[in-house]
Amino acid sequence: MLVELGxxxxxxxxxxxxxxxxxxxxxxxxxPSLAVYLVAAGNLLTxxxxxxxxxxxxxxxxAANELAQIAIGIQMPENCV
Structure with a gap:
């Protein structure tokens, strides 16, 4: 999204x-299973x-964890602090 926004x-x-x-x-x-994500992150950073x-x-x-959960479609319970 950030790339698309310039x-x-x-x-x-x-x-x-x-x-x-x-x-x-x-x-x-x-x-090896996580290396795929590291390569993807490196490519994105370029x-x-x-x-x-x-x-x-x-x-x-x-706050960051809540945003990440929202991004993958999982909502945090309202009473969660």
């Missing part, structure tokens, strides 16, 4: 330090002029 700079906030380090190329991805990423601890990442 966005050139993107900031990635993630709660998995492992995944962020893999995207940055600091760690290798040893799982579409942006600038990309940065930051680790957000899971307990501070509720």
């Amino acid at each position: 966005i050139q700079s993107v900031e990635i906030l993630g709660d998995s330090m492992l995944v962020l380090k893999q995207i940055a190329g600091e760690y290798k991805c040893l799982s 579409e942006f002029r600038e990309a940065t990423w930051e680790h957000i601890p899971r307990e501070e990442n509720f």
